Amino acid sequence: MKYLKYSLLFLCITASIISCKKSNDTIPNNINEVENLLLLKTFSDNGFKVELFNKSGQLKVGYNQIYIRLTDQNGNYVQEASLNWMPMMTMNMGGMIHEHSCPFSEIKKTQAKQTLFEGYITFIMASNGADNFWNLKINFTVNGQTFEVTDTVNVISTDSEFNKAYTSIMGNDGTNYMLALIEPTEPKIGTNDIVVGLFKMGDNNDFPIVNNYKIKIDPRMPGMGNHTAPGNVDMTQGDDGLYHGKVGFSMSGYWKINMILENNVGTAVKGETITELNPESSVNFKLEF
Amino acid sequence: MIVNIQDMKQILLILFFFSYEISLFAQQKKDSTANILSDSLTIHQLDEVIVIGNPSTNYLKENKALGSLDSYLERSKSINMIRRGAYAWEPMLNGMSTERSILTIDGMKIFHACTDKMDPITSYVENTNLSLAKIKEGQSGSEYGGTIAGSIDLIRRKTGFKQEKKLTGSAFAGFESNNKQQIYGATLNYSSPQFFTDIDFTYRNAKNYQSGYKSNQSNTILYSQFTKYNISAITGFKINDKQVIEASLIYDKATDVGYPALPMDVSLARALITSLQYTYKNPLKNISLWETKIYYNTITHVMDDSHRPIVPIRMDMPGWSKTHGFYSTLAGNYTIHSFKATLSGYLNNSLAEMTMHPNNPNEKDMFMLTWPDINTLYTGLNVEDNISLNEHLQLLIQGGVGIHNNKIESELGLNSLRLFYPDLTPQKTRILKNISTQLSYHHNNFLYQLGIGYGDRAPSISEGYGFYLLNVNDNFDYIGNPNLNNEQSINVTFSSTYNINKFTAIAKINYFYMIDYIIGKPKNGIPPMNITANGIKIYEQLNSASIINTSVQFKYKPFDYWTFITDMSYRYGQGAENTILPLIQPFNYRLEAKFEKKSFFIDASLNGSSKNRNSIEFGETQKSPYAIANLALSKKFNINNQHLIVKTGVENLFNTYYITFDDWFGIPSMGRNIYVNLIYKF
Numbered sequence: 004m005k006y007l008k009y010s011l012l013f014l015c016i017t018a019s020i021i022s023c024k025k026s027n028d029t030i031p032n033n034i035n036e037v038e039n040l041l042l043l044k045t046f047s048d049n050g051f052k053v054e055l056f057n058k059s060g061q062l063k064v065g066y067n068q069i070y071i072r073l074t075d076q077n078g079n080y081v082q083e084a085s086l087n088w089m090p091m092m093t094m095n096m097g098g099m100i101h102e103h104s105c106p107f108s109e110i111k112k113t114q115a116k117q118t119l120f121e122g123y124i125t126f127i128m129a130s131n132g133a134d135n136f137w138n139l140k141i142n143f144t145v146n147g148q149t150f151e152v153t154d155t156v157n158v159i160s161t162d163s164e165f166n167k168a169y170t171s172i173m174g175n176d177g178t179n180y181m182l183a184l185i186e187p188t189e190p191k192i193g194t195n196d197i198v199v200g201l202f203k204m205g206d207n208n209d210f211p212i213v214n215n216y217k218i219k220i221d222p223r224m225p226g227m228g229n230h231t232a233p234g235n236v237d238m239t240q241g242d243d244g245l246y247h248g249k250v251g252f253s254m255s256g257y258w259k260i261n262m263i264l265e266n267n268v269g270t271a272v273k274g275e276t277i278t279e280l281n282p283e284s285s286v287n288f289k290l291e292f
Numbered sequence: 293m294i295v296n297i298q299d300m301k302q303i304l305l306i307l308f309f310f311s312y313e314i315s316l317f318a319q320q321k322k323d324s325t326a327n328i329l330s331d332s333l334t335i336h337q338l339d340e341v342i343v344i345g346n347p348s349t350n351y352l353k354e355n356k357a358l359g360s361l362d363s364y365l366e367r368s369k370s371i372n373m374i375r376r377g378a379y380a381w382e383p384m385l386n387g388m389s390t391e392r393s394i395l396t397i398d399g400m401k402i403f404h405a406c407t408d409k410m411d412p413i414t415s416y417v418e419n420t421n422l423s424l425a426k427i428k429e430g431q432s433g434s435e436y437g438g439t440i441a442g443s444i445d446l447i448r449r450k451t452g453f454k455q456e457k458k459l460t461g462s463a464f465a466g467f468e469s470n471n472k473q474q475i476y477g478a479t480l481n482y483s484s485p486q487f488f489t490d491i492d493f494t495y496r497n498a499k500n501y502q503s504g505y506k507s508n509q510s511n512t513i514l515y516s517q518f519t520k521y522n523i524s525a526i527t528g529f530k531i532n533d534k535q536v537i538e539a540s541l542i543y544d545k546a547t548d549v550g551y552p553a554l555p556m557d558v559s560l561a562r563a564l565i566t567s568l569q570y571t572y573k574n575p576l577k578n579i580s581l582w583e584t585k586i587y588y589n590t591i592t593h594v595m596d597d598s599h600r601p602i603v604p605i606r607m608d609m610p611g612w613s614k615t616h617g618f619y620s621t622l623a624g625n626y627t628i629h630s631f632k633a634t635l636s637g638y639l640n641n642s643l644a645e646m647t648m649h650p651n652n653p654n655e656k657d658m659f660m661l662t663w664p665d666i667n668t669l670y671t672g673l674n675v676e677d678n679i680s681l682n683e684h685l686q687l688l689i690q691g692g693v694g695i696h697n698n699k700i701e702s703e704l705g706l707n708s709l710r711l712f713y714p715d716l717t718p719q720k721t722r723i724l725k726n727i728s729t730q731l732s733y734h735h736n737n738f739l740y741q742l743g744i745g746y747g748d749r750a751p752s753i754s755e756g757y758g759f760y761l762l763n764v765n766d767n768f769d770y771i772g773n774p775n776l777n778n779e780q781s782i783n784v785t786f787s788s789t790y791n792i793n794k795f796t797a798i799a800k801i802n803y804f805y806m807i808d809y810i811i812g813k814p815k816n817g818i819p820p821m822n823i824t825a826n827g828i829k830i831y832e833q834l835n836s837a838s839i840i841n842t843s844v845q846f847k848y849k850p851f852d853y854w855t856f857i858t859d860m861s862y863r864y865g866q867g868a869e870n871t872i873l874p875l876i877q878p879f880n881y882r883l884e885a886k887f888e889k890k891s892f893f894i895d896a897s898l899n900g901s902s903k904n905r906n907s908i909e910f911g912e913t914q915k916s917p918y919a920i921a922n923l924a925l926s927k928k929f930n931i932n933n934q935h936l937i938v939k940t941g942v943e944n945l946f947n948t949y950y951i952t953f954d955d956w957f958g959i960p961s962m963g964r965n966i967y968v969n970l971i972y973k974f
Contacts, residue, residue: 164655
């Protein structure tokens with residue numbers, strides 16, 4: 004009886020040690036680092052699973068911050084891997100197939116997360132039926148082995164009468180520029196941080212970040228006599244390559260953020276000053292809150 | 293007569309001396325010749341007092357007993373009324389609008405809830421609620437907080453305790469032809485040795501008023517209608533011979549109020565004003581009175597433009613103001629001193645918002661806070677001592693200090709203002725102080741009074757924290773400035789009264805020299821919010837500004853029953869940077885003849901004004917001189933112990949078209965108005 008007691012105690016201790024050890028081994032599978040994120044898409048290859056997340060659960064025209072989680076053949080989340088991706092739009096224009104990509108970042112490990120990687124893609128048009136679709140190809144290397152997954156992703160348009168978070172323009176220097184509104188995602192009354200990604204159509208079908216430009220801003224309320232608020236700071240490029248500034252909203256409602264794009268020598272390449280006769284700039288975003 | 297001047301106060305003496313009170317403080321007074329005559333050995337300190345007609349007082353001498361409170365206040369030489377329509381006029385004291393004066397009801401602080409000043413607190417009471425308006429000028433009005441211009445305290449009507457149990461009452465009805473105003477009401481008063489209660493109800497309904505005749509111009513002033521309901525109750529209970537408890541309640545509700553001088557109207561202006569008061573008479577030797585009151589009032593003000601056919605954009609601008617407060621006053625006498633000390637405090641919350649409905653129905657409503665949910669906490673102590681130096685000479689010294697704290701409660705409001713002031717912190721604390729002294733010299737038929745005072749005030753909510761508040765007069769959007777310094781004032785008053793049997797002459801001059809005078813100045817480069825506005829003005833401070841107020845009055849009673857009165861007044865206001873101060877009264881006069889015999893009373897008057905010195909910077913135009921004739925008749929009928937008073941009269945007898953300097957946005961004043969008042973008392 005006494006022996007049985009000791010045996011049981013021993014078993015318990017062993018069990019607890021084993022279970023501890025086991026849980027140590029599988030930490031990635033037990034921690035959920037995608038709280039507050041929504042699943043966009045799952046890719047599978049050779050037993051690997053690639054999951055894409057973001058905050059809205061949708062990919063849309065403009066800037067998309069995307070989080071990636073890799074699961075290996077054993078069902079464990081991968082902590083160390085190198086990834087890259089390539090979004091590609093296929094357009095069938097009456098039998099003529101045309102392909103192009105869009106601006107996107109590298110993929111890097113998310114700071115302070117064990118199982119997440121992140122990057123952004125600025126989609127420049129929406130998916131449209133079977134003839135115009137986006138493919139996303141992701142390469143990833145885990146433990147020296149490289150894998151590739153490809154699938155279509157659906158990109159929706161969010162342009163509406165009162166919303167516009169992406170715009171492409173032809174500058175008077177002959178360059179095609181793309182601007183994507185990144186922040187504010189939750190605009191508020193007062194001074195907001197504004198972040199914009201500025202890209203251009205490169206020579207090699209690429210879409211590099213444009214460096215050392217300046218984006219002047221003038222937020223206006225078209226429904227309120229083109230009222231504007233103070234507190235604006237023109238956007239300049241930050242260390243992250245994106246353009247940072249401040250935008251002031253004196254009230255909630257529909258705002259048009261008018262912009263003038265100036266190149267690295269201070270010459271305007273696109274956009275107009277707002278006057279009574281000219282209520283908007285040809286470079287603008289729209290938002291409503 | 294227009295302004296009844298009464299002996300208001302006995303002499304007061306100091307209880308505490310603050311180390312930081314260097315000198316003290318003056319109580320400027322109006323002069324009561326009657327008083328001088330009747331009591332030539334004691335000079336009483338006199339505030340200006342306006343008796344407000346109500347069924348408990350003698351109506352006979354009031355031309356238009358059922359006129360609005362505004363029409364009573366307007367009779368003071370110290371007060372002008374800014375008119376934005378037929379309702380809720382804003383009282384200006386000594387040429388200064390309400391942010392520079394202290395308005396109280398029985399010592400209670402109440403703050404208006406409208407960002408456009410459509411609801412001065414005088415609009416939330418009725419004549420039937422009140423017996424007097426006590427006006428103190430300059431720093432003598434600092435008892436309940438910092439002021440520049442002075443104070444107006446509206447005193448509640450109450451029957452009080454009576455030896456015999458008695459129930460009295462009245463019913464009244466009035467009609468005014470010009471705006472088809474109907475006035476109905478009743479009062480009921482019960483008094484006994486231990487208990488009293490007074491209840492009253494008043495209803496007013498008016499249509500659009502008509503201006504005087506002007507060719508080729510419609511004389512109907514659209515959007516000048518109003519409806520007002522007011523009910524009040526006050527009751528007192530005597531605990532013992534020395535101690536009394538009183539409770540008071542006023543509920544006032546105005547609906548469908550038009551403001552022809554503004555682009556918006558008011559669908560609801562509602563106030564609930566409550567208080568509880570404890571009075572202890574003669575608690576100690578040398579202490580004659582200890583009075584303590586706690587109070588609460590809440591105001592809801594709903595402004596919108598739903599009745600206006602054409603607007604650039606539809607707007608709703610509701611506002612709310614809630615105030616909790618208290619005061620405790622100790623008064624007494626010691627040898628040649630009469631003293632009084634008042635500790636008072638309040639916590640006010642002011643919130644106003646604006647919702648704009650875009651013309652595009654798919655677009656979201658726009659919303660902003662125009663007052664950022666702001667708390668004002670004030671605590672202050674004020675003391676005064678009235679010293680009878682000898683039978684001719686009397687010295688009043690007065691002083692006080694208060695702590696004033698503003699705190700923005702709303703994150704949204706704070707962020708809004710940070711657009712203009714990025715480093716703005718939610719809280720700001722100020723120390724307010726005032727000090728003054730006044731010397732009165734009485735000899736034979738003369739009374740001279742000289743007062744000097746210094747004091748400061750905190751900016752008002754709009755001046756400190758307003759957000760895009762449109763002023764239609766100069767058509768600028770105003771932005772508050774939380775970094776303003778206190779506005780300071782040094783003021784000097786001199787008055788002289790001469791009286792012999794049938795003749796009285798009073799002359800008075802006061803001079804306010806203000807430092808860091810708060811006023812809106814245009815700010816280039818920041819566009820306005822309101823679609824029609826010319827630009828933005830931000831409250832700034834002029835190094836200095838001066839206002840001079842002068843008045844003279846002559847009263848002559850050549851024969852029995854007859855009285856002739858002439859009075860004249862003039863103000864002048866000038867600030868640094870070539871700023872002509874707005875809303876300054878030009879030369880104004882009144883000639884009046886009265887005949888009074890037993891129960892019959894007749895009054896003919898002529899009042900007029902010269903052209904004004906208009907401030908173009910603040911959108912003022914020059915108004916033409918005018919003169920208006922008025923006629924009034926009263927007759928009282930007595931049947932046993934019941935009385936019927938019939939009053940009738942004509943205002944603006946010749947239907948003259950005129951605009952006064954304080955008619956907001958140049959809206960013409962009322963044309964000919966025939967009125968009838970019937971008052972039945974038992």
